[in-house]
Amino acid sequence: EAGVxxxxxxxxxxxxxxxxxxxxPISGHATLYWYQQILGQGPKLLIQFQNNGVVDDSQLPxxxxxxxxxxxxxxxxxxxxxxxxDSAVYLCASSLESAANYGYTFGSGTRLTVV
Amino acid sequence: AQSVTQxxxxxxxxxxxxxxxxxxxxSSVPPYLFWYVQYPNQGLQLLLKYTSAxxxxxxxxxxxxxxxxxxxxFHLTKPSAHMSDAAEYFCAVSEGTGxxxxxFGTGTRLLVxx
Numbered sequence: 001e002a003g004v005x006x007x008x009x010x011x012x013x014x015x016x017x018x019x020x021x022x023x024x025p026i027s028g029h030a031t032l033y034w035y036q037q038i039l040g041q042g043p044k045l046l047i048q049f050q051n052n053g054v055v056d057d058s059q060l061p062x063x064x065x066x067x068x069x070x071x072x073x074x075x076x077x078x079x080x081x082x083x084x085x086d087s088a089v090y091l092c093a094s095s096l097e098s099a100a101n102y103g104y105t106f107g108s109g110t111r112l113t114v115v
Numbered sequence: 116a117q118s119v120t121q122x123x124x125x126x127x128x129x130x131x132x133x134x135x136x137x138x139x140x141x142s143s144v145p146p147y148l149f150w151y152v153q154y155p156n157q158g159l160q161l162l163l164k165y166t167s168a169x170x171x172x173x174x175x176x177x178x179x180x181x182x183x184x185x186x187x188x189f190h191l192t193k194p195s196a197h198m199s200d201a202a203e204y205f206c207a208v209s210e211g212t213g214x215x216x217x218x219f220g221t222g223t224r225l226l227v228x229x
Contacts, residue, residue, distance in 0.1 A: 004158070033216065033217075040124075040221075040222075041221055041222070042205055042207075042219030042220050042221045042222050043159070043205070043219045044219070045216050045217070045218075048216055056211075056216060091158055091159065093158075093159075103149075103161055103164060104161070104217060105161075106151075106158035106159040106160070107158050108156070108157055108158045109157075109158050111156075
């Protein structure tokens, strides 16, 4: 079974620029999550999709972050404009269903550095 | 809201020694609890999970954890550390009804010396 694919692996941008991350979940997984992991901290949920609908985006800074999951498969996370404090690893995870006992599979993440 | 507290941002052990990583949770309902491991420049890998079956849960790589409701704890242990166990370990609790999500602790970095 192929894992969760993310790209790019690394990205360096200047503040106020825009950036986009891509995630391809495991085939058939209905639930997709984007987490932000700042250095020295645990991952924090940004947004959760069930198929192509958003079920939780309460911690997404909507003035600069946006995400979509077209056709309930791939997802993109965008930041525009980026700030220095957005430097972090952005992790995508997917799950068969949203119930926690199914377990989540994480991708390798995209490390963003904003200079 | 659910939360987990991981005591100790760093734990150092010698190879062959017991590994004990602490996690306490706060939850108003019986929780699902998880331990994940993260190696450098990689994503999170599930070590084990507690989903209200047996209180002693065995995971991969020789790790196990015991759910203790009276202590609201879910500590991770391994009898004998290997050099390859050096990594960051995260405890997580499920939150929500219907659409659930994971809430993570701040992590504990395990250092293993020869």
